[in-house]
Amino acid sequence: MSALAIGYLSLALIGLLIYSGMHVAVALAVVSLLGVWAITGHFWLGMTYVMQAASDSIAEYTFGVVPLFVLMGLAFSESGFGRDMFAGVSQLTRRLPAGLGVGTVIANALFATVTGVSIASAAVFSRVAIPEMVRSGYNQRLALGIVVGSSVLGMLIPPSLLMILFAILTDTSIGALFAGGVGPGLLLTLAYCVYLVGLGYLRPELLNEKARDLRIAERKGNALLIIPSLLLAACVLGGIYGGIFTPTEAGAVGALAALLLALAARRMGLASIWRISVQTGHITAAVCFLIIGATVYSGMLSLSGLPTSIVEFATSSGVGPVGFLFLFSAVVIVLGTILDSGSTILVSAPLGYPVALHLGIDPIHFGLVTIFGAEVGLLTPPFGLTAFVVQATMKDEGVKLNDVWRGSFPFLLVMIVILALIILFPQIVLFL
Amino acid sequence: MSDERSGGGGLAAAFRLFVRIAAIANVVATAWIVGLMFLIVLDVAGRNLFLAPIAGVPEMVAYSIVGIVFLQVTHTHVTNQMIRSEGFVELFANRRPRISNFLLMFGEAVGAVLFILLAAAAWPRFMSAYARGEYVGAAGYFQLTVWPFFLLIMVGSAFLGVSYVFAFLRLCGLPVDGRKAEGRG
Amino acid sequence: ETYNATVVTGHPAVFLWVKMLTEVFVPTVNKELEKTAHKINWTEAYGGTVAKVGGELEAMESGLAQITIGSGLFEPSLLPLQNITYMTPFAVSDVDQVLGVIDRLHDEIPELRATWEKYDMEYLANFGLEDYLLISKFPVTKLEDLKGHKISAPGPAVNWLSGTGAVGVSGNLTTYYTDLQTGVTDGVIVFPTAAAPAKLPEVAKYVTRTHFGAQHAGAIVAKKSWMDTLPPEVQQAIKVGADAYAKAYREGLASRVDDAFKALAASGAVITDLDEGVRTQWAMGLPPIARDWAADLDSKGLPGTKVLGAYMQGLRDAGAKPSRNWDQQ
Ligand code: NA
Ligand code: NA
Numbered sequence: 001m002s003a004l005a006i007g008y009l010s011l012a013l014i015g016l017l018i019y020s021g022m023h024v025a026v027a028l029a030v031v032s033l034l035g036v037w038a039i040t041g042h043f044w045l046g047m048t049y050v051m052q053a054a055s056d057s058i059a060e061y062t063f064g065v066v067p068l069f070v071l072m073g074l075a076f077s078e079s080g081f082g083r084d085m086f087a088g089v090s091q092l093t094r095r096l097p098a099g100l101g102v103g104t105v106i107a108n109a110l111f112a113t114v115t116g117v118s119i120a121s122a123a124v125f126s127r128v129a130i131p132e133m134v135r136s137g138y139n140q141r142l143a144l145g146i147v148v149g150s151s152v153l154g155m156l157i158p159p160s161l162l163m164i165l166f167a168i169l170t171d172t173s174i175g176a177l178f179a180g181g182v183g184p185g186l187l188l189t190l191a192y193c194v195y196l197v198g199l200g201y202l203r204p205e206l207l208n209e210k211a212r213d214l215r216i217a218e219r220k221g222n223a224l225l226i227i228p229s230l231l232l233a234a235c236v237l238g239g240i241y242g243g244i245f246t247p248t249e250a251g252a253v254g255a256l257a258a259l260l261l262a263l264a265a266r267r268m269g270l271a272s273i274w275r276i277s278v279q280t281g282h283i284t285a286a287v288c289f290l291i292i293g294a295t296v297y298s299g300m301l302s303l304s305g306l307p308t309s310i311v312e313f314a315t316s317s318g319v320g321p322v323g324f325l326f327l328f329s330a331v332v333i334v335l336g337t338i339l340d341s342g343s344t345i346l347v348s349a350p351l352g353y354p355v356a357l358h359l360g361i362d363p364i365h366f367g368l369v370t371i372f373g374a375e376v377g378l379l380t381p382p383f384g385l386t387a388f389v390v391q392a393t394m395k396d397e398g399v400k401l402n403d404v405w406r407g408s409f410p411f412l413l414v415m416i417v418i419l420a421l422i423i424l425f426p427q428i429v430l431f432l
Numbered sequence: 433m434s435d436e437r438s439g440g441g442g443l444a445a446a447f448r449l450f451v452r453i454a455a456i457a458n459v460v461a462t463a464w465i466v467g468l469m470f471l472i473v474l475d476v477a478g479r480n481l482f483l484a485p486i487a488g489v490p491e492m493v494a495y496s497i498v499g500i501v502f503l504q505v506t507h508t509h510v511t512n513q514m515i516r517s518e519g520f521v522e523l524f525a526n527r528r529p530r531i532s533n534f535l536l537m538f539g540e541a542v543g544a545v546l547f548i549l550l551a552a553a554a555w556p557r558f559m560s561a562y563a564r565g566e567y568v569g570a571a572g573y574f575q576l577t578v579w580p581f582f583l584l585i586m587v588g589s590a591f592l593g594v595s596y597v598f599a600f601l602r603l604c605g606l607p608v609d610g611r612k613a614e615g616r617g
Numbered sequence: 618e619t620y621n622a623t624v625v626t627g628h629p630a631v632f633l634w635v636k637m638l639t640e641v642f643v644p645t646v647n648k649e650l651e652k653t654a655h656k657i658n659w660t661e662a663y664g665g666t667v668a669k670v671g672g673e674l675e676a677m678e679s680g681l682a683q684i685t686i687g688s689g690l691f692e693p694s695l696l697p698l699q700n701i702t703y704m705t706p707f708a709v710s711d712v713d714q715v716l717g718v719i720d721r722l723h724d725e726i727p728e729l730r731a732t733w734e735k736y737d738m739e740y741l742a743n744f745g746l747e748d749y750l751l752i753s754k755f756p757v758t759k760l761e762d763l764k765g766h767k768i769s770a771p772g773p774a775v776n777w778l779s780g781t782g783a784v785g786v787s788g789n790l791t792t793y794y795t796d797l798q799t800g801v802t803d804g805v806i807v808f809p810t811a812a813a814p815a816k817l818p819e820v821a822k823y824v825t826r827t828h829f830g831a832q833h834a835g836a837i838v839a840k841k842s843w844m845d846t847l848p849p850e851v852q853q854a855i856k857v858g859a860d861a862y863a864k865a866y867r868e869g870l871a872s873r874v875d876d877a878f879k880a881l882a883a884s885g886a887v888i889t890d891l892d893e894g895v896r897t898q899w900a901m902g903l904p905p906i907a908r909d910w911a912a913d914l915d916s917k918g919l920p921g922t923k924v925l926g927a928y929m930q931g932l933r934d935a936g937a938k939p940s941r942n943w944d945q946q
Contacts, residue, residue: 021521064493243800252472
């Protein structure tokens with residue numbers, strides 16, 4: 001069997017194993033092991049490869065701060081500050097039919113201006129926003145979808161780790177990519193809001209109005225409660241834009257600030273701080289094992305030559321620039337069903353980029369299409385990293401992965417529509 | 433979750449001991465996360481207030497995550513928090529419980545073999561890193577020796593493999609928790 | 618007969634040293650092989666898809682790859698001698714002189730090739746990086762200008778700031794732009810062909826040609842035990858390919874550096890040359906980085922002092938005028 005055939009077979013096998021209930025990280029690693037074995041003919045070589053990738057893939061500064069963002073999110077929600085913040089937001093957006101949902105999307109867009117990693121957004125907002133939306137009468141799946149869908153903004157609105165990765169892989173300007181992300185980021189934020197408001201008019205039973213009004217009434221007169229949340233946000237945002245710490249360091253500063261504030265306000269004791277730290281560790285281990293699995297598998301895919309072959313197919317079809325962008329983003333979305341967004345860009349961008357240049361496509365436009373396509377993968381099964389993070393964070397509330405997939409499906413559709421718009425109208429990216 | 437009740441013979445006793453070790457590793461990893469938070473905050477403070485950043489923080493953070501993950505992962509598995517897509521298995525669980533149980537057993541068995549092999553593959557890497565005194569960082573500035581991390585990968589994988597073995601045995605109906613299993617992990 | 622060879626790098630093909638593998642090395646070897654009855658079936662995996670930066674040698678040792686770029690910068694413990702140029706800042710601006718001397722030392726000092734062979738690698742050809750410079754948010758004309766500023770620097774280059782009053786913060790290409798933009802640091806030590814595409818002048822416009830020096834950045838290496846199994850004519854083809862790689866790299870680099878300075882100027886940079894007197898003052902004020910490094914290697918049984926002396930002497934013989942004779946002071 002050719003290496004290429006092994007590559008295609010491995011895609012099918014991974015889907016099968018994941019749906020059969022095997023731990024996702026195990027499925028990815030074991031298929032990679034079998035794939036490298038089949039390609040090279042040496043079993044132990046495959047094993048050594050998996051082992052090496054296990055350490056190399058997560059031994060990165062950016063992943064090192066994953067637990068700190070998770071901790072910040074848990075501290076923020078467990079202390080009740082998250083609830084207070086949402087009470088404040090719902091006051092502001094109370095005239096809208098989907099006020100809390102719109103508030104969550106906008107809060108996520110604001111948080112995206114400081115974080116470069118979508119899993120940080122997902123970790124912070126799942127614990128803070130979902131219980132609040134559910135308490136006020138939202139359908140649980142809708143609440144899950146809102147958080148998963150809007151967490152992609154974390155890597156779309158600058159700063160963005162994916163843009164830095166793309167810039168380095170293709171020699172394009174980080175600054176120009178950051179600027180290019182603003183348009184698509186705002187457009188997606190707006191599209192989510194429009195979708196939610198429309199839903200509020202058409203299916204009001206999904207966003208129970210009454211319960212929300214009750215809650216607001218119950219909170220009235222306690223507007224001061226929002227102050228600690230504002231302080232925390234000011235501390236994180238001010239620190240980053242004041243040049244005191246980097247967006248990645250903000251995870252540590254934000255977590256410590258949230259914990260200290262919770263202690264000072266007697267919202268949390270040392271015992272509950274320890275409890276959420278343990279939970280942080282579990283989420284970190286589960287998520288990092290997924291990242292290891294996806295990285296190992298992307299290496300195996302590269303060895304099989306599959307990415308080269310599908311990009312060659314896309315280019316040899318003889319389509320023009322727009323057709324190429326549609327085909328290429330389809331390839332990226334397919335890769336994104338199984339890989340994390342970083343790995344998706346790693347294996348696809350260097351292959352598509354020269355073709356895009358040859359066809360006269362603006363490099364920044366191509367970059368944003370690729371990045372947006374890779375981010376679609378954050379919410380597509382069987383491997384969708386932010387969906388996993390939200391589920392891992394909400395597991396003890398009885399949330400199943402299936403609920404997350406179903407809840408985020410409408411948001412996936414919105415993303416695909418926006419992606420098509422970005423392809424058709426390069427100005428969305430290039431207007432700045 | 434571990435069952436605190438005693439009894440169930442040697443297997444149950446072994447599992448209780450195993451869970452205790454995993455819980456200790458979990459405590460160490462959790463403390464490590466808290467330590468990491470303080471390390472970064474001190475680096476930020478040192479750099480801004482005293483113009484004295486802590487050398488090697490990027491390297492320490494990068495490798496800490498390896499340590500935290502491999503210390504924590506067994507406990508994550510023991511407490512059934514590894515991420516899986518349960519949709520189809522649950523569909524089967526109601527109509528064809530045997531098929532569902534078989535699929536879960538298969539998954540745990542593959543995990544057991546994979547992680548025990550991973551531990552074996554980490555051994556030569558640990559040995560070479562130790563023998564060569566491998567480090568990351570830069571000579572004359574900051575050096576972080578890497579063999580302890582390969583040791584953690586090796587030991588962590590081995591423990592995780594054993595955890596999968598226990599989960600497999602439980603699905604086989606053996607009294608791992610000191611009582612008859614209900615068929616599903 | 619057909620042989621399989623996998624080429625891996627942690628860096629993507631936009632970097633010249635990787636690009637030349639796929640554009641010059643592989644085609645040249647193929648062309649040479651056309652004269653023989655043999656063929657190589659290549660798998661090229663660049664950009665960290667198979668091995669991350671710093672993980673290339675492990676991929677070679679395990680047998681996953683047969684050819685790679687080995688870099689002392691990312692393997693400080695395995696290839697310490699190969700970091701000689703990073704320990705001797707302000708020594709030489711001309712990358713050709715660096716590469717020429719390093720290549721010759723590989724023939725004169727057997728221990729240099731031996732450090733590769735210890736890990737079953739065969740040294741084929743080297744490559745380097747052009748003269749490093751400083752990009753900052755503030756103009757630099759004298760040493761005092763650096764005082765109290767935070768400056769990002771890669772790996773061992775953090776040492777180049779000791780004793781200047783500036784604070785070295787270790788960073789890399791992925792952090793520079795945002796570090797400068799958010800003000801976490803006020804300057805970066807970088808080479809022009811990386812600074813230009815990253816558009817660093819957008820966030821820090823003063824480009825000071827400090828002449829930290831050109832660097833020996835790494836070598837193209839093959840797995841030795843694999844090379845030994847190949848027929849002599851295939852081995853020869855690989856060596857011809859490596860020579861062509863080295864030649865093309867140097868030619869390509871010169872024009873790229875020119876373009877980089879044009880691009881920097883076009884994006885609004887204020888480019889100045891650091892006064893020679895200030896440069897000497899800076900160099901002489903540094904701690905004895907090279908001597909400390911050499912002594913440490915000597916104590917580990919490696920010829921640190923010998924390589925340092927031969928390298929500096931080689932530079933002087935080649936006509937370079939080091940701001941500090943690191944082997945003497
Ligand atoms: Na962002
Ligand atoms: Na996906």
